[in-house]
Amino acid sequence: MKKVNIIGVPEHFNLPWHMAIAEGAFAERGIALSWTDIPEGTGRMCQMLQYKETDLAIILTEGLVKSISEGNPAKIVQEFIATPLLWGIHVGAESNFKAISELSGTKAAISRFGSGSHLMAYVNAQNEGWSIADLQFEIVNNLHGAVHALTQGDADYFLWEHFTTKPLVDEGVFRRLGDCPTPWPCFVIAATDKFIAENPLILAHIVEVINVYTAEFKQIPSIDKTLANRYNQQLTDIQEWLSLTQWSQKQIKEQDIATVCKTLKELKRIEALIPYEDIVVK
Known part of the structure; x- marks a missing residue:
């Protein structure tokens, strides 16, 4: 074998x-x-x-x-x-952000540099017409780390696969503001x-x-x-x-x-x- x-x-x-x-x-x-x-x-x-x-x-x-x-x-x-891939754009359940447009200049949680969550934050910024030079990142390693970061306020938003995060949205841990599909x-x-x-x-x-x-x-x-x-x-x-x-x-x-x-x-x-x-x- x-x-x-x-x-x-x-x-x-x-x-x-x-x-x-x-x-x-x-x-x-x-x-x-x-x-x-x-x-x-x-x-x-x-x-x-x-x-x-x-x-x-x-x-x-x-x-x-x-x-x-x-x-x-x-x-x-x-x-x-x-x-x-349909990337959900998530904020913490208690976040004050109500729309994707409000996230300009805030901090994105990413699993690590070079990850999909990192690269798609740039794609989303391009879609929204933001300056990519203004993007900020917080490394969270995985989905569990993102829950902690968004709940504690260490990061403001997080892109992750829509259906994988759906249980967290249903449970009221995350709110999804929209989606960003890969081109x-x-x-x-x-x-x-x-x-x-x-x-x-x-x-x-x-x-x-x-x-x-x-x-x-x-x-x-x-x-x-x-x-x-x-x-x-x-x-x-x-x-x-x-x-x-x-x-x-x-x-x-x-x-x-x-x-x-x-x-x-x-x-x-x-x-x-x-x-x-x-x-x-x-």
Whole structure:
């Protein structure tokens, strides 16, 4: 058996991986795929790819592209989620802020620099017409840290996936002022250059297996109830999320990568546009 390490956020997008592992689909191909949840998100996962603490990652597109631009020896193996990620813009329940426009010049909670919550704060600022030079940040590591920061007033607002934070909104911990969708497909399968070079057949098997699972995922009987129970979500929220989410079985398009690079450059998050072939496995 070939041992392969894979990481991702503990969110509903990744249930197909857990199902495939539990059902022995990778083991049948001689692959011992070991999954580790990374609640800190994309910034931490980029570090783990860079330092070869993992072989594969299910990671936010924009975060990985930025990290590759900074020399991270990794590439996109394939698009994983073809649809945008819906980032909720949250404040603490007792906050005085009532509208997104009031957040200009205030402090954003982020999991870490280079994370999705960090980069999307810039995208939101651009959408709102704010000066990105005025953005301020408070590192909170994860969702639990964001709850503390917004409750205690250490930060003013926090961007995180809409449906993951919905229970906190329902409980009255956060208030959501609006949403900020990514202008590109949100999650990709990434691998280190070392793993890609040394294990092309293993990588092909992994991608083939997960593509079978994701292609059929939404047709699984009562999958909405399974997701709601596993991820502590209301059934109606999960049903809405499923209607908005499309898994992919193809490589991410060159135009989508160009949009990511153009946006990151405009926001001064990368210094130069990066060729498509330097970012993806072709």
